[in-house]
Amino acid sequence: MATPPLPKVDRPAAEAAVRALLLSLGQDPASPELADTPSRVAEFWSERLAGYAMDPAADLRPLPGVLAPVPVILERIPFVSTCEHHLAPFEGHATVGYLPGEGGTVGLSKLVRVVQAYAWRLQVQERMAQQIAEALETHLRPAAWGVQLVAVHTCMAHRGVKTPGVPVRTTLLGGTWAQNPPPPFRG
Template sequence: MSFDAPGAAAAVRDLLLSFGADPDSPELRDTPRRVAEFWAERLAGTEADPSLELVPLPGDLASCPVILERVPFVSTCEHHLAPFEGYATIGYLPGVGGTVGLSKLVKVVHGFANRLQVQERLTHEIASALETRLRPAAWGVKLVAIHTCMSHRGARTPDVPVTTQVLGGAWEKEPPGPFRN
């Protein structure tokens, strides 16, 4: 998906007009451009394959569980273009694919989150990247998020977290503590 900055700014201008706002007023004059830039940044993960971050480190490293908890993320609901945000727990037990730098796991979470998403798909995309690129003995991804499309409209139920989780390998039957409900 390529980004059309002038087209996006024109669409925002039209949106402002549709709500009866004056996009030529001093307060709103730069809003179409700023909103277009915001969305270009927000959806930057669409152009990349975040799984390519998962390049195993050289050397023979000890095989022990690697689990990152409370990795913050923000994504955008593809149904309402509203944000959802929360925390990811992402982990794996190294196998034949080796280990990877910790920051790479965070980059994978953020890369997949920076797209139009639903939480369920986001969880599966992160898990699939771990499984495919690292070939671990076990892996897990758990996302807990608050969805503004649910808290700010419709049901208007704030502070209701949504949890999604995917476990694979040895952790399907016996997940470590952070992946137990």
């Protein structure tokens, strides 16, 4: 199920919230070092949440003409997302691929845009993988598909167990690849 879009970032409200946060942390938001911080943070979050305005369906339109049904796999697509539980970043790479079926083939950059559309939202890795997979299934109707995300979560590195550098792998496969995945999805 797709995440509902959030309203556009209310910059004045975001800036006021950052000022309040700084005050609650015992900091002076009017100091020379912090005076521009509320504006910078509001702009940061506007960029960080840009995925809510992106429509993966618009990117997953088939190319014209008949193309050979060969596997299309993009490996190591970099992404940065934001953990919805801690508002902390997690980053890694995605491998996304499909074996064209009745839905046709799309341009390679379109797969990158689908990863970005879901990464640039408040997110959890498992849902992000599912959303990418559902977008492929729904709009391309491939004979097979695969999504693998490998990421390091700063919420795990900087709080709780404080264990940095532990990658988390999430893999979803469908169609004929569910039983016999190609090498990029095997490990």
